[in-house]
Amino acid sequence: MNKLIFNEMLKIIRKRKLIVVVAIMVVLISLFTYAQFREVQRQIEKLGDVDWRTTLQQQIVDTQNRLTSSGISDEWKAQLQIRVQQQQYYLDNNINPAEPGAPTFVRSFAQESITLFVPLLIMIIAADIVSSERSAGTVKLLLTRPVKRWKILLSKYIALLLSISIIVVLMGVLAYLISGVVFGFGGWNAPVLTGFTSIGGELNTSNVQLIDQWQYILMEFGLVWFVAIVVGTLSFMLSVLLKSTSASMGVMLAALIAGLILSNLVSSWQSAKYLFMINLDLTGYIAGSSPPVPGMTLLFSIGVLSIWAVGALLISFSVFVRQDVY
Amino acid sequence: MTEITLSIKGLRKKIGKREIIKGLDFELKSGEVFGFLGPNGAGKTTTIRMLVGLIRPTAGSIQVCGYDVKKNFVKAMSHLGCIVENPELYPYLTGLENLQHFSRMIPNFDSNHLEYVIKLVRLQDRINDPVKTYSLGMRQRLGIAQALLGKPKVLILDEPTNGLDPMGIREMREFIRFLAEKEGLTVLVSSHLLSEIQLMCDRVAVISKGKVIKVDTVKNLLHFQEQLVWKVSPVEEGKKLLQTVTTVKLDKENRLVTPLSDKSSSWNHMLVEHGIEVHEIQRKVPALEDLFLELTGGESVE
Numbered sequence: 001m002n003k004l005i006f007n008e009m010l011k012i013i014r015k016r017k018l019i020v021v022v023a024i025m026v027v028l029i030s031l032f033t034y035a036q037f038r039e040v041q042r043q044i045e046k047l048g049d050v051d052w053r054t055t056l057q058q059q060i061v062d063t064q065n066r067l068t069s070s071g072i073s074d075e076w077k078a079q080l081q082i083r084v085q086q087q088q089y090y091l092d093n094n095i096n097p098a099e100p101g102a103p104t105f106v107r108s109f110a111q112e113s114i115t116l117f118v119p120l121l122i123m124i125i126a127a128d129i130v131s132s133e134r135s136a137g138t139v140k141l142l143l144t145r146p147v148k149r150w151k152i153l154l155s156k157y158i159a160l161l162l163s164i165s166i167i168v169v170l171m172g173v174l175a176y177l178i179s180g181v182v183f184g185f186g187g188w189n190a191p192v193l194t195g196f197t198s199i200g201g202e203l204n205t206s207n208v209q210l211i212d213q214w215q216y217i218l219m220e221f222g223l224v225w226f227v228a229i230v231v232g233t234l235s236f237m238l239s240v241l242l243k244s245t246s247a248s249m250g251v252m253l254a255a256l257i258a259g260l261i262l263s264n265l266v267s268s269w270q271s272a273k274y275l276f277m278i279n280l281d282l283t284g285y286i287a288g289s290s291p292p293v294p295g296m297t298l299l300f301s302i303g304v305l306s307i308w309a310v311g312a313l314l315i316s317f318s319v320f321v322r323q324d325v326y
Numbered sequence: 327m328t329e330i331t332l333s334i335k336g337l338r339k340k341i342g343k344r345e346i347i348k349g350l351d352f353e354l355k356s357g358e359v360f361g362f363l364g365p366n367g368a369g370k371t372t373t374i375r376m377l378v379g380l381i382r383p384t385a386g387s388i389q390v391c392g393y394d395v396k397k398n399f400v401k402a403m404s405h406l407g408c409i410v411e412n413p414e415l416y417p418y419l420t421g422l423e424n425l426q427h428f429s430r431m432i433p434n435f436d437s438n439h440l441e442y443v444i445k446l447v448r449l450q451d452r453i454n455d456p457v458k459t460y461s462l463g464m465r466q467r468l469g470i471a472q473a474l475l476g477k478p479k480v481l482i483l484d485e486p487t488n489g490l491d492p493m494g495i496r497e498m499r500e501f502i503r504f505l506a507e508k509e510g511l512t513v514l515v516s517s518h519l520l521s522e523i524q525l526m527c528d529r530v531a532v533i534s535k536g537k538v539i540k541v542d543t544v545k546n547l548l549h550f551q552e553q554l555v556w557k558v559s560p561v562e563e564g565k566k567l568l569q570t571v572t573t574v575k576l577d578k579e580n581r582l583v584t585p586l587s588d589k590s591s592s593w594n595h596m597l598v599e600h601g602i603e604v605h606e607i608q609r610k611v612p613a614l615e616d617l618f619l620e621l622t623g624g625e626s627v628e
Contacts (some may be wrong), residue, residue, distance in 0.1 A: 003430040004430070004431065006430065006526075007427050007431070009432055010419075010423075010427065011416065011419075011427075014416075014418050014419055014423075015418055033416070038534070040467070061370075136414055136417075137412065137414030138414050138415065138416060140380060140410045140414065141409070141414065141428065141472065142431075143379070143380060144378045144379060144380065144403060144406070144408055144410070145428065145431040145432065145476075146399075146401070146403040146404035146431070146432065146433065146476065147400065147403075147431050148399065148400060151402045232556060277417070287538075322382070324375075324380065324381040324382060325375070325380040325381065326375070
């Protein structure tokens with residue numbers, strides 16, 4: 001089995017898939033770092049003051065002004081209200097929600113990337129791991145070895161899990177190193193508040209805890225890793241079912257983007273909460289933003305995602321073991 | 327050395343409602359090259375894919391060295407090597423890496439065997455180059471090398487000379503003969519090119535529309551068909567005369583065709599005595615083309 005996994009890793013690396021993913025990460029993280037840097041510059045120019053309390057107060061005023069305008073949807077209004085209350089809570093407790101430094105960048109980057117950026121990177125590897133063997137015809141050589149089919153598929157799945165883990169870890173490391181050059185490397189122990197919940201548009205602060213930033217980042221990356229595995233498993237299933245890599249990429253991409261759009265629309269459609277793409281924003285729960293459908297919790301989403309992943313695995317294996325290869 | 331290495335009984339495959347393979351039976355012995363001959367679409371590739379476990383048969387059994395492909399897949403496959411259609415290897419890996427990749431899938435692989443196989447297919451000079459730089463002939467040889475990695479007793483090659491130049495075809499043919507005669511392998515070769523099968527096979531199964539029409543040695547099939555072609559004038563009188571002693575047909579070029587017989591010299595004598603000029607007597611070894619046309623009742627072959 002180890003030898004089979006070695007084979008699969010060899011193919012992923014020699015096909016330069018991992019290098020492509022790393023290159024994309026380096027380019028995009030640099031871009032985001034620069035954008036963040038410009039934003040900070042702009043605020044210093046505008047307020048002429050670097051004290052975070054002034055900045056935060058200004059942000060709260062800005063958001064409240066937006067809330068009074070009539071052209072925004074109810075869902076968005078609820079989101080903004082929660083955010084204002086959170087910011088007020090930070091201000092009241094004299095805690096800076098955006099302590100300057102690389103760890104803060106890493107924290108917000110992980111939060112933003114969980115619904116689309118990370119799934120996209122994972123798809124690059126997962127979507128072709130089986131279908132490329134079929135389109136190139138090498139699957140015929142692979143399946144005529146004295147090895148059972150389920151072992152071959154399992155070795156591919158384990159290689160995928162390894163690649164996902166490498167990507168998630170590298171993402172954290174790269175985000176830290178690249179943004180650290182601009183914002184400085186300190187700030188691991190900055191205090192962060194977590195445990196906000198929202199009930200009917202009101203912020204509930206009864207369970208709020210103060211933790212160190214590194215603990216928060218660790219939690220975030222655990223969730224990013226979990227989402228990456230779920231998305232990877234679903235792409236893996238599509239890769240088994242569909243003969244072409246571009247078809248499986250297309251289907252997955254459509255589902256992810258539909259998820260982003262739906263998240264802002266479905267608050268009145270209860271059963272949408274069982275769709276996997278609505279549940280991807282796990283970091284939103286620990287940050288305390290309001291869920292797409294009221295009543296969804298972190299555990300609920302993890303449960304839904306797990307069921308989807310297990311189902312995808314079952315389908316992948318039962319199809320792959322039985323199917324006729326032409 | 328005449329143990330049965332591959333045995334196929336009552337093999338059938340249905341796809342949807344259409345039955346593509348309608349009951350195949352044959353047995354292959356060690357040390358022989360067995361031809362699997364039929365026009366495109368006769369079911370050769372489907373059959374081969376069933377033999378190597380890529381497609382599940384609807385009915386029937388396949389045994390490799392006594393192990394059932396369905397019930398004992400791992401054991402059966404460890405005695406079998408194959409190339410199905412084109413030898414599709416990983417183009418981004420080198421030849422050596424490809425072979426190492428497949429050798430890691432063989433239990434208790436002996437790494438000395440890798441060098442032996444590379445030398446056998448004469449790829450030692452280019453083995454460290456990426457496969458995407460290989461010519462088709464080299465890919466075909468690398469394909470055979472990977473098929474031989476597991477020291478198989480049965481080698482299945484689907485259209486092994488497809489796309490090769492005449493030199494490559496000859497090399498491939500000699501190599502296949504060598505494997506059967508010196509290494510004692512059973513080699514199953516499929517082809518729609520009758521001349522190929524004729525030149526390299528000991529026995530042949532003729533297949534058409536999912537059925538085996540005939541299984542026999544190449545020699546027998548050819549002997550059975552040998553004929554004499556007579557060029558005489560006047561043709562009509564010659565024909566009448568020969569009809570008194572044997573069956574005569576008139577071919578397209580206005581020549582008389584009779585079965586091969588040891589009495590042909592007396593027939594000749596008779597024609598000359600009756601004042602008929604005999605310009606030419608030719609012994610015709612028929613190509614499998616003719617045989618195939620006769621067996622299948624005129625279905626066209628490339």
